[in-house]
Amino acid sequence: MSVVLVVNSGSSSFKYQLIEVERAETLASGLVERIGADAGQARHRNESAARAGGAEASAWDSTVDVPDHFAAFQVMLDAFAEHGPSLEEHAPIAVGHRVVQGGARFFEPTIITDLVKINIDELSALAPLHNPANLAGIEAAQRAFPGVPHVAVFDTAFHQTMPPAAYTYAIDREVAAKHRVRRYGFHGTSHRFVSRAAAEFLGRPVEELRLIVLHLGNGASACAISGGRSVETSMGMTPLEGLVMGTRSGDVDPAVLLHLQRRAGLSADEVDRLLNSRSGILGLGGHADMRDLQAAADSGDAAAMLALEVYTHRVRSYVGAYAAQLGRVDAIVFTAGVGENSPMVREWSLAGLEGFGVEVDRERNHERARGARRISTDASRVDVLVVPTNEELEIARQALAAVG
Ligand SMILES: Nc1ncnc2c1ncn2[C@@H]1O[C@H](COP(=O)(O)OP(=O)(O)O)[C@@H](O)[C@H]1O
Numbered sequence: 428m429s430v431v432l433v434v435n436s437g438s439s440s441f442k443y444q445l446i447e448v449e450r451a452e453t454l455a456s457g458l459v460e461r462i463g464a465d466a467g468q469a470r471h472r473n474e475s476a477a478r479a480g481g482a483e484a485s486a487w488d489s490t491v492d493v494p495d496h497f498a499a500f501q502v503m504l505d506a507f508a509e510h511g512p513s514l515e516e517h518a519p520i521a522v523g524h525r526v527v528q529g530g531a532r533f534f535e536p537t538i539i540t541d542l543v544k545i546n547i548d549e550l551s552a553l554a555p556l557h558n559p560a561n562l563a564g565i566e567a568a569q570r571a572f573p574g575v576p577h578v579a580v581f582d583t584a585f586h587q588t589m590p591p592a593a594y595t596y597a598i599d600r601e602v603a604a605k606h607r608v609r610r611y612g613f614h615g616t617s618h619r620f621v622s623r624a625a626a627e628f629l630g631r632p633v634e635e636l637r638l639i640v641l642h643l644g645n646g647a648s649a650c651a652i653s654g655g656r657s658v659e660t661s662m663g664m665t666p667l668e669g670l671v672m673g674t675r676s677g678d679v680d681p682a683v684l685l686h687l688q689r690r691a692g693l694s695a696d697e698v699d700r701l702l703n704s705r706s707g708i709l710g711l712g713g714h715a716d717m718r719d720l721q722a723a724a725d726s727g728d729a730a731a732m733l734a735l736e737v738y739t740h741r742v743r744s745y746v747g748a749y750a751a752q753l754g755r756v757d758a759i760v761f762t763a764g765v766g767e768n769s770p771m772v773r774e775w776s777l778a779g780l781e782g783f784g785v786e787v788d789r790e791r792n793h794e795r796a797r798g799a800r801r802i803s804t805d806a807s808r809v810d811v812l813v814v815p816t817n818e819e820l821e822i823a824r825q826a827l828a829a830v831g
């Protein structure tokens with residue numbers, strides 16, 4: 428049995444899972460939040476113990492002192508030592524790291540060497556919010572687990588198959604080339620996993636299928652997948668473009684940014700914060716969390732209602748665009764926190780597409796079930812599916828494959 432530790436390290440938090448890859452079983456999961464703040468927060472769950480029935484003893488929650496990522500890793504090691512499972516008994520043979528921006532340089536899971544770290548650092552220019560945090564997590568993990576290979580799995584890798592027509596922005600090509608301005612796309616690990624899982628559910632080889640995958644989580648992106656390869660995706664040079672997200676605007680006329688700088692006197696950093704942190708459903712409806720937004724809309728809050736309408740209108744536009752690019756659609760697949768759990772978002776997003784052969788079944792859409800399922804009517808020409816994503820398992824699998 429091969430055990431892999433998966434690390435998803437963000438600027439102020441990191442999440443981890445210890446996974447037995449062949450059995451696709453999570454042995455432990457946890458997160459450390461508010462790194463660098465006065466009081467950090469840690470959560471750890473011994474999943475094997477939970478499955479064995481000790482739900483209370485298996486979960487641990489605490490306020491901790493975590494000035495930096497090294498301290499956060501120590502908190503994780505302490506949690507394993509105190510609450511299990513034992514890292515001696517289930518020693519990871521590799522550590523898999525989510526790295527958000529791999530640029531045009533990385534298209535495969537990559538064993539992390541000093542040179543790879545230099546490259547990831549250098550790519551920070553194209554992902555200033557993500558890559559430095561990913562790198563801090565790598566440094567800390569290498570110190571905590573010095574004896575095993577560390578593997579970087581890039582969000583951008585799956586989208587390296589996009590054709591130039593899809594990834595090129597129509598701006599002066601010399602300026603674009605000099606600054607590596609192009610679309611890279613993100614959430615690739617999830618889009619890859621979900622497209623394979625959808626094919627398995629449909630009982631057909633992924634090579635035969637044309638799919639539209641809608642990853643609607645905190646960040647959100649759509650992906651057109653033909654024969655198992657990404658041919659177009661909604662995120663661009665950074666994870667800001669495309670769909671409406673929790674706090675990110677998605678598409679806006681680029682002239683809006685200039686207008687806000689020239690007329691409203693905002694600095695470039697202020698515009699950055701506005702679009703990345705104070706927009707999306709938070710900016711429109713006052714809630715970054717879809718559950719809270721839906722509750723507000725249910726109680727008659729007009730701003731929350733409009734936020735939901737803008738959100739689902741945008742999803743529908745991308746579905747139409749990607750259907751046109753694919754020429755034929757076998758299935759539309761919803762995934763991630765919102766996509767897996769919100770019947771309302773799924774229904775509204777595909778409303779009015781009956782003329783294109785897309786018919787959501789009301790009852791199936793509202794069924795609460797785990798695992799992959801079909802929510803379209805039997806008569807629907809296009810299958811509409813809900814398929815849970817598992818980025819951590821996909822990272823563990825790819826890390827294991829990379830170390831042989
Ligand atoms: N039952 C639900 N109904 C509607 N939205 C939900 C539900 N459960 C989770 N979500 C939403 O999913 C989003 C988080 O998605 P997730 O994929 O976990 O994000 P991330 O991994 O990017 O943090 C939040 O907006 C949350 O409100």
Ligand SMILES: CC(=O)OP(=O)(O)O
Nearest residue numbers: 613614645646647666
């Ligand atoms: C790349 C990205 O947007 O990731 P997340 O959804 O985790 O924010």
Ligand SMILES: [Mg+2]
Nearest residue numbers: 644763764818
């Ligand atoms: Mg997620």
